[in-house]
Amino acid sequence: MLDKCCIEVGITTSGASVSLVPIQFYKKTENLALEEQLVIIHDPSLEDELLLGVIRNVTKLEPLIRDRVRSPFVDRPEVLDQTILMPFTSAMVRLYATLKPSTKSVLEVRHVPTPGSKVFVIKDGKFLNDYIKSNLPIHIGNHKYSGWSINLDAGFVNQHVGVFGATGVGKSRLVKALIEELVRVGKHVIVFDHSGVDYTPYFRDRVITSKEISISPPTIASVIAEKARLNWQTFGEYLEVAVITYVSGDKRMKRQQSSQLIDPQPSTQASQVVKWDKASFTKHLVDSMRGLGARDSTVEKARLFIDYFIESEFFDELNKRTLSPMDIVNMALKSNLVVIDLSLDPELVVKQAIVADVIDAAWRLVKASKAPLDLVFVIDEAQNYVPENEWTICGDIIETTAREGRKWGLSLIVASQRIARDVRASIRANLGTVFFSRLSAQGDLREIAAYMDLADVSEATLAQLGTREFFVAGLMNPLRRPILIRVRDA
Secondary structure, three states: OHHHHEEEEEEEOOOOOOOEEEEEEOHHHHHHOOOOOEEEEEOOOOOOOEEEEEEEEEEEEOOOOOOOOOOHHHHOHHHOOHHHOOOEEEEEEEEEEEEEOOOOEEEOOOOOOOOOOEEEEEOOHHHHHHOOOOOOEEEEEEEOOOOOEEEEEHHHHHHOEEEEOOOOOOHHHHHHHHHHHHHHOOOEEEEEEOOOOOOHHHOHHHEEEHHHEOOOHHHHHHHHHHHHOOOHHHHHHHHHHHHHHHHOOOOOOOOOOOOOOOOOOOOOOOOOOOOOOHHHHHHHHHHHHHHOOOOHHHHHHHHHHHHHHOOHHHHHHHOOOOEOHHHHHHHHHHHOEEEEEHHHOOOHHHHHHHHHHHHHHHHHHHHHHOOOOOEEEEEOOHHHOOOOOOOOOOHHHHHHHHHHHHHHOEEEEEEEOOOOOOOOHHHHOOOOEEEEOOOOOHHHHHHHHOOOOOOOOOHHHHHOOOOOEEEEEEOOOOOOOOEEEEEOOO
């Protein structure tokens, strides 16, 4: 079997353990000494066992000219006879699993290979899928060197997924492939496309613009407070009361039965029958605050700040939002995929409000039905929605989903350039699978290593990765430990 799929490149040396094995390459195969190559170690003393690992820490050595040992050749290189040099290439193999050929199964590594065991680089990884299987396989890409078409397990998407990398590494391409594969295997996906250019052009028949989606009264109150720069502790309760009473003043909002799915077609009747108008709402807010006993200075500040900071168009556009967040959830449950183009709402606070309301609608449906939904939320440019040490309208509901969503079939895929500052600690600690490429800051790799086994992947290795090259580590990876993949073509 090994003769057909592998190339013999060297032997193991002394000092091995069940996790790390030192090896030396044959002189004729040193050109294959590439980090992240998949290798097989065959130890004749281990019956019916092949050790699978990854090459790390490739080093070029020479016995006569050694590091930290003074040699006369350093000062007088002209006297060095090149014919007496014996350079060689060594490396470490990080062991990932034991393959059992008789049963085509995978076991944990339990035995240390004997020095002198042969090492084979895998050149055709197709045979690995006979051993390494996934319950709900999806294909995002192949191993960079062996071409192994790695089947990730979509069943673990409910443990949440993070995609991290610097600008230009191909995060959007990877997330797009994830979306396509999750939909293919029957998952329901809602994509929040922050810029409107990463996913909207590829799924045009599934796109809803953010300006079509209504915002709940409590969230409208939060948006008004944010846009008008009114402190929530002081003005929050006043705004919530005013918005709710304004919306329900003449005709109450049409109540929707969340215990059953609603027709996924866009509603022909606006969910908010009241007509929004800046002047009339401001007057209503002033009257409401006075009725609640607010001080005159507090009332006047609210009126002045709303008049100065919020344009009339904001209130006019509220009248055009006819799709409820629950409509969006039900559309995704019926058609498997909805992409929300957030780019038409330039105000970040409005984008955050829509994300908050759609996810909240899913939670309301869960509580009403008391059954899991199997729904995945894709949050691109996550630094705008769940940044660390900063409150956002949607931050708490996303954090709740990260902590408790897996029990109710609510999953997250978050993508960002950084992890340490772009995503709250409580969210990144709940990511069961992480895709990462070149990172924007050195501390990001250490952050990932704090809660996930990175098996000696170094920052130097990340710096050399090309476009669309990512490590995948965690639960969706059948080996759990980092494997370098090249994301498939679009």
